[in-house]
Amino acid sequence: MTQENKSNADGFSQRVQKAVRQFGAPRLIIIGFLFSLWLSALALKIPLPALLSDTLVRLGMNTVLTLAMLPSIVGGTSLFFGLPLGIICGLLGGVTAIELNLRGFPAFGGAILIALPLAIIVGLGYGWLMNRVKGSEMTVGTYIGFAFVSLMSFGWVTLPFKNPEMAWAIGKGVRVTVSLQGRFNNILNDFLQFSIAGVKIPTGALLFLAFMCLLVWLFLRSRLGLAMRFAGMNPKFAEASGINVNKMRVLGIVISTVLGAVGILVYAQGFGFLQLYQAPMYMGFIAAAAILIGGASLKSAKISHVILGTFLFQGILVAALPVANTVATLGSLAEISRAIISNGIILYALAQKGGEA
Amino acid sequence: MQGITKEYFGTRVLKGINLDIKAGEVHGIVGENGAGKSTLMNILFGMPVIHATGGFSGTIEVCGSPVAIKSPFDAMNLGIGMVHQEFMLIPGYSIAENIKLNREPTRATPLSRIFGPKLASLDVEKMGRDANKALKSLDLNIDEWAKVAGLPVGYMQFIEIAREIDKSNLKVLVFDEPTAVLTESEAEYLLSAIRKFSEQGVAILFITHRLHEIMAVCDRITVLRDGELVACTEASKTSIEELARLMVGRKLVDQARSHPDTSRKRVALKIQNLSVEMPGEAVKDVSLEVHEGEILGIGGLAGQGKIGIANGVMGLYPAKGKVEFFGKPLELNNAKAAIAQGLAFLSEDRRGVGLLLDMSIEMNIASTAMVNQNKFLKKFFIFSQLDKSEVRKHALDMIHRLDIRCKGPEQPVKRLSGGNQQKVCIAKALTLEPRLLFVSEPTRGIDIGAKKLVLDTLIELREKLGLTIVMTSSELAELRSICDRIAIVCDGKIAGILSPDADDTDFGLMMAGDYDARK
Numbered sequence: 001m002t003q004e005n006k007s008n009a010d011g012f013s014q015r016v017q018k019a020v021r022q023f024g025a026p027r028l029i030i031i032g033f034l035f036s037l038w039l040s041a042l043a044l045k046i047p048l049p050a051l052l053s054d055t056l057v058r059l060g061m062n063t064v065l066t067l068a069m070l071p072s073i074v075g076g077t078s079l080f081f082g083l084p085l086g087i088i089c090g091l092l093g094g095v096t097a098i099e100l101n102l103r104g105f106p107a108f109g110g111a112i113l114i115a116l117p118l119a120i121i122v123g124l125g126y127g128w129l130m131n132r133v134k135g136s137e138m139t140v141g142t143y144i145g146f147a148f149v150s151l152m153s154f155g156w157v158t159l160p161f162k163n164p165e166m167a168w169a170i171g172k173g174v175r176v177t178v179s180l181q182g183r184f185n186n187i188l189n190d191f192l193q194f195s196i197a198g199v200k201i202p203t204g205a206l207l208f209l210a211f212m213c214l215l216v217w218l219f220l221r222s223r224l225g226l227a228m229r230f231a232g233m234n235p236k237f238a239e240a241s242g243i244n245v246n247k248m249r250v251l252g253i254v255i256s257t258v259l260g261a262v263g264i265l266v267y268a269q270g271f272g273f274l275q276l277y278q279a280p281m282y283m284g285f286i287a288a289a290a291i292l293i294g295g296a297s298l299k300s301a302k303i304s305h306v307i308l309g310t311f312l313f314q315g316i317l318v319a320a321l322p323v324a325n326t327v328a329t330l331g332s333l334a335e336i337s338r339a340i341i342s343n344g345i346i347l348y349a350l351a352q353k354g355g356e357a
Numbered sequence: 358m359q360g361i362t363k364e365y366f367g368t369r370v371l372k373g374i375n376l377d378i379k380a381g382e383v384h385g386i387v388g389e390n391g392a393g394k395s396t397l398m399n400i401l402f403g404m405p406v407i408h409a410t411g412g413f414s415g416t417i418e419v420c421g422s423p424v425a426i427k428s429p430f431d432a433m434n435l436g437i438g439m440v441h442q443e444f445m446l447i448p449g450y451s452i453a454e455n456i457k458l459n460r461e462p463t464r465a466t467p468l469s470r471i472f473g474p475k476l477a478s479l480d481v482e483k484m485g486r487d488a489n490k491a492l493k494s495l496d497l498n499i500d501e502w503a504k505v506a507g508l509p510v511g512y513m514q515f516i517e518i519a520r521e522i523d524k525s526n527l528k529v530l531v532f533d534e535p536t537a538v539l540t541e542s543e544a545e546y547l548l549s550a551i552r553k554f555s556e557q558g559v560a561i562l563f564i565t566h567r568l569h570e571i572m573a574v575c576d577r578i579t580v581l582r583d584g585e586l587v588a589c590t591e592a593s594k595t596s597i598e599e600l601a602r603l604m605v606g607r608k609l610v611d612q613a614r615s616h617p618d619t620s621r622k623r624v625a626l627k628i629q630n631l632s633v634e635m636p637g638e639a640v641k642d643v644s645l646e647v648h649e650g651e652i653l654g655i656g657g658l659a660g661q662g663k664i665g666i667a668n669g670v671m672g673l674y675p676a677k678g679k680v681e682f683f684g685k686p687l688e689l690n691n692a693k694a695a696i697a698q699g700l701a702f703l704s705e706d707r708r709g710v711g712l713l714l715d716m717s718i719e720m721n722i723a724s725t726a727m728v729n730q731n732k733f734l735k736k737f738f739i740f741s742q743l744d745k746s747e748v749r750k751h752a753l754d755m756i757h758r759l760d761i762r763c764k765g766p767e768q769p770v771k772r773l774s775g776g777n778q779q780k781v782c783i784a785k786a787l788t789l790e791p792r793l794l795f796v797s798e799p800t801r802g803i804d805i806g807a808k809k810l811v812l813d814t815l816i817e818l819r820e821k822l823g824l825t826i827v828m829t830s831s832e833l834a835e836l837r838s839i840c841d842r843i844a845i846v847c848d849g850k851i852a853g854i855l856s857p858d859a860d861d862t863d864f865g866l867m868m869a870g871d872y873d874a875r876k
């Protein structure tokens with residue numbers, strides 16, 4: 001090897017090292033894990049196109065919920081464990097749209113429009129509270145989320161909805177799950193759907209998530225969005241630059257709450273049901289895990305982290321179950337090994353904070 | 358102590374200090390902030406910070422035999438006690454527990470017989486008795502079981518002292534600025550206590566800024582300046598004026614610059630009865646006029662409130678008083694209003710307040726102007742979008758103008774050296790196109806070469822842009838090298854305004870708060 005070649009090779013390996021460092025080793029390992037799952041699926045003759053379709057559908061369903069983590073992180077209030085609050089606002093919008101007997105796109109749009117003002121009001125209140133518990137936002141937020149879910153369990157029982165599709169047969173209140181059949185079930189997933197090599201592409205859902213990401217991206221580059229980012233990055237700096245840090249924190253939380261409300265409706269159209277009562281309880285953790293796997297930290301996050309993280313998280317979830325089922329045929333063993341592997345991977349991603357935000 | 362030399366990260370803070378203290382003597386050590394007093398004492402006391410930063414060279418002898426002091430524990434065993442500048446007390450513990458901390462008298466228990474003396478139980482009664490005795494010897498009449506939290510600061514100081522005298526083998530007792538937090542009567546009381554100890558044969562090292570205290574109580578006095586021993590004299594053979602002159606000294610001979618007479622120009626900033634609640638740098642009652650186009654220096658010792666002035670005017674800490682900027686009243690406690698009126702601020706906390714460390718150079722430079730003046734934004738109806746090309750153009754221009762050494766405008770500022778970070782701060786402030794610039798500690802943590810560059814930049818800004826600059830600095834030499842007038846702050850008030858060529862003695866006396874009494 002000539003001297004020149006050698007130095008070229010050195011330069012190349014350095015560049016690779018730098019790229020790995022920037023991307024973060026944990027993400028590379030998780031991507032490798034996902035590929036190995038897919039490969040073993042192939043080896044076990046599990047239809048790969050079905051896995052990929054499922055992953056894409058789940059990506060469309062979950063990304064907006066993961067996106068709800070971003071404004072809160074960027075605005076300086078860390079992971080948004082108040083996500084159940086936004087979800088409940090979205091669910092309220094959903095059931096109200098059904099009560100108003102809307103169908104199709106008007107039902108979906110109507111649900112969002114009804115949920116928006118609710119989410120803004122709830123977000124303002126939650127933000128006000130977060131400014132009083134600076135430093136322990138995540139802990140307090142988690143418990144507020146739990147408390148609100150439990151409180152709303154009373155709410156769902158007492159809401160005076162009449163539509164037989166969702167009201168209990170006896171007395172008042174709404175059922176635990178409300179079917180969206182004939183309402184806005186799969187409304188985004190089926191929009192312009194097409195197949196390539198057996199993989200179904202949920203075009204509408206992907207377009208919608210791209211649109212939401214674009215809105216957030218544009219906001220983060222506006223004057224207000226930039227002020228919010230500065231406030232989140234360094235509150236003292238922002239204060240010295242004449243930015244009202246507390247207001248910016250509330251702003252981030254309000255946007256997060258609104259995205260949570262929209263996100264659950266996107267999720268519900270793919271899932272086919274509105275899940276009420278205790279269901280929203282742990283959704284915040286899934287979204288938080290997804291954005292962290294994507295490479296975000298408690299203090300900084302990007303839209304690329306949201307999309308990559310949701311894809312990896314849901315991809316592993318989708319692929320791990322059938323693979324584990326085939327390998328370990330003993331019923332519960334499959335579920336247990338799947339839980340160990342997927343949660344282990346999340347834990348690994350959280351423990352190994354690599355990459356440059 | 359012989360030939361003590363200490364380096365912190367390549368900067369020599371002590372240069373071959375020799376010091377000897379006789380038993381029963383009160384030895385005073387004076388010097389400006391950063392002269393090396395506290396470092397010298399930390400070496401004597403074996404503080405972990407010394408060994409964590411590479412140790413020191415030189416030897417220490419106690420009673421004629423050389424010793425190696427590796428930890429405060431060694432120092433204690435040798436009979437060296439220290440009363441610290443910051444209280445080293447545990448607030449939630451009682452006075453007796455604090456006095457006896459880590460030296461508790463113990464009683465053996467079955468557990469300790471098996472697992473070793475660390476598990477012996479405390480002899481609570483003896484602790485109380487000993488603590489009471491120590492407090493009595495200071496004529497201090499308080500319950501030894503009262504909690505330290507909530508006691509007046511004066512008492513805390515005495516508890517620190519009580520802890521030291523409780524040590525039975527005490528030979529040398531170091532007081533590191535013990536009177537800084539005391540009222541005048543408490544201080545006098547303390548001085549008489551110090552006298553009493555020395556009569557018992559304990560050697561006392563007394564460190565303070567207050568020159569009259571040194572004169573009142575010390576037998577011999579050592580003056581440190583920039584890590585060098587400047588003088589060591591008998592107290593009876595010197596005077597406060599001489600000490601003040603020795604302490605300040607002339608460090609930089611850079612007087613070639615002319616100082617334009619700005620006294621007849623407009624008053625740019627008028628501060629009346631300003632008080633600022635900034636922890637550790639409280640401003641009590643400052644009135645000051647800044648003339649258009651001048652560089653006004655604000656000097657003084659640490660903790661006297663000089664830093665609080667700029668922070669108060671810029672709305673970063675709660676402030677009261679009246680401030681006028683070019684005749685217009687300035688709203689206090691509102692950073693946005695201050696920036697809108699044309700004030701800009703280079704914070705003393707460069708990395709904490711001045712910069713977004715993870716962001717690129719270009720975004721740092723543009724940030725404040727973007728948020729406050731709608732610069733670098735494209736408008737779409739009511740929406741705005743970041744104009745990246747404009748940001749880039751401006752950043753490249755600033756990098757060129759201020760000679761910021763970097764890999765390019767996209768480099769995160771945390772990767773820059775201190776001097777270049779400071780230049781990014783200056784660029785950020787200039788982008789606001791201010792009429793007056795507050796600069797706090799611009800050269801803190803910057804190496805010597807970069808220091809000069811930053812200072813030259815400030816002078817250039819004044820000359821080319823006609824900018825009015827108010828510079829706060831702990832380094833008097835630096836103020837003298839570029840300022841037209843220097844205001845000295847002492848105890849939250851302006852002690853006086855001097856010309857940079859004024860006598861060293863005057864500066865020293867003002868900083869120590871003895872100026873009015875002497876003149």
